[in-house]
Amino acid sequence: MTFECILFEKDGQIATLRLNRPQVLNAMNRRLWLDLEAALEDAGNDPDIKVLILTGEGRAFSTGADLKESKTRSIDEYRDYLEHLQTVSKKIIRFEKPIIAAVNGYALGSGYELALACDIRIAAEDAMIGSPEARVTSSVTGGAMRLIQDLIGPGKTRELLFTARNIDGREAERIGLVNLCVPADRLMETALQMAAEIAQNSSFSMRMIKKGLHMAGEVSLDALMDFETEACLACVSTRERQSSLEKFETRKKT
Numbered sequence: 001m002t003f004e005c006i007l008f009e010k011d012g013q014i015a016t017l018r019l020n021r022p023q024v025l026n027a028m029n030r031r032l033w034l035d036l037e038a039a040l041e042d043a044g045n046d047p048d049i050k051v052l053i054l055t056g057e058g059r060a061f062s063t064g065a066d067l068k069e070s071k072t073r074s075i076d077e078y079r080d081y082l083e084h085l086q087t088v089s090k091k092i093i094r095f096e097k098p099i100i101a102a103v104n105g106y107a108l109g110s111g112y113e114l115a116l117a118c119d120i121r122i123a124a125e126d127a128m129i130g131s132p133e134a135r136v137t138s139s140v141t142g143g144a145m146r147l148i149q150d151l152i153g154p155g156k157t158r159e160l161l162f163t164a165r166n167i168d169g170r171e172a173e174r175i176g177l178v179n180l181c182v183p184a185d186r187l188m189e190t191a192l193q194m195a196a197e198i199a200q201n202s203s204f205s206m207r208m209i210k211k212g213l214h215m216a217g218e219v220s221l222d223a224l225m226d227f228e229t230e231a232c233l234a235c236v237s238t239r240e241r242q243s244s245l246e247k248f249e250t251r252k253k254t
Contacts, residue, residue, distance in 0.1 A: 001042055005032035007057060008039045013050040013199040014192065015043045019111075022058030027066035028110050030081060037088045040095060050203050051195040052095070054118055055102035055188065056111075061127070064109025082141060085110065089142040092117040094214060096207045098198050102191040103127045103169070104184065113142030116151075119210070121177070122191050123169035124184035129177065130166035150217070152176050202244060205235050 001008060007018040017039050019026040026032075043049050056062055073081065092099060092114070101118035107129045115121050115129075123129065133139050140161065148157045152175050160167070173181035182190045198206070208231035215224055235241065 001038070003035040003039065005029070006035040006039055008042070010046070010049060013048060014053065014195045015046075015049045015051070016053045016055070017043075018055055018057045019062050020057045022056075022060075024063075024066065024068075025060035025106055026056045026058070026062040026111065027068075028062055028064060028114075029066040029069045030084070033085055033088050037091065040088075040091055044096065050097060050199040050206075052097060052099045053102055053188075053191050053195055054099055054114070055191070056104055058105075060105035060111070061101070061103045061107040062111025062114060063106045064111045064132070085141055086143075089113065089117050093143060093147075096210060097203070098195075098206055098210070100191050100195055100198075102187050103129065103178065104187055108132055108166070109138075110141060113140065113144045113147075115178075116144055116147040117142055120179050120194065121172075122180045122182065122187065122194065123172050123178040124187045125169045125181055126184055127169040127172070127181075128166045129169070129172050130164065131161050132164045132166075134162060135164040146217075148177070202235070202238075202240060204238055204240070208232075208235055 003020075005019070005021055007020045009016045017036070019028075019032065019036075021027060021029075021032060043052055070078070070081075098120065099118040101115035101121045103115050103121060103123040105124070105127060107115050107123075107127060109132055112129055112131060131140055131144070148160070152160075156175055159165075167175075167177075169178065169181040172178040180190065212224065212227055212231055215227055219227075
């Protein structure tokens with residue numbers, strides 16, 4: 001499948017999705033969101049794909065909304081655009097397979113929010129991450145009002161959103177906004193290594209774990225623990241359970 005604004009590659013159990021508007025630092029327009037949605041559908045339906053990596057082509061992950069396009073929208077058109085953005089963001093957050101964001105260069109506004117929607121974030125040391133919305137009389141989207149607080153707490157979230165300050169990859173790692181910070185020339189190598197490590201594990205188990213992690217912030221402890229029981233039983237009832245145990249025992253002995 002080919003796309004106008006995305007490069008989509010599959011290599012074994014890992015798919016890499018690159019935002020591909022490098023001439024505008026991967027600024028996000030309606031076409032890019034449509035391509036992203038279609039690529040997610042493709043990867044979700046492919047049983048061979050176990051992990052996704054999301055990154056940007058060229059010098060940026062994404063500088064956020066394409067302001068050239070947004071300036072021409074009516075309020076009704078803007079509402080339609082935002083509602084579609086939110087729909088795709090929810091699909092990323094709830095995607096059944098793990099997604100790693102490899103954050104290269106600028107990750108600003110809705111580009112930053114796209115990285116937040118992923119399960120794991122690896123940033124280049126020189127990445128520049130931030131939310132400029134307060135500076136341009138806008139507001140954050142993509143679930144960021146909750147996602148940022150879940151990672152770094154309410155106080156630091158308010159500081160970053162109110163000041164509209166950018167931080168580099170090192171600072172993002174220090175405060176817990178990203179999982180890992182590495183030199184720029186090792187970013188994709190590191191993301192691929194982590195993806196390969198994840199891909200060794202059970203797709204069904206990861207699907208159950210992701211579902212439970214999302215439920216954890218939305219349901220009571222009793223309801224969550226009931227789900228944990230059923231998820232565990234569903235996992236141990238699969239055909240791959242015995243082979244997984246045998247592989248695990250073999251690794252322990254080596």
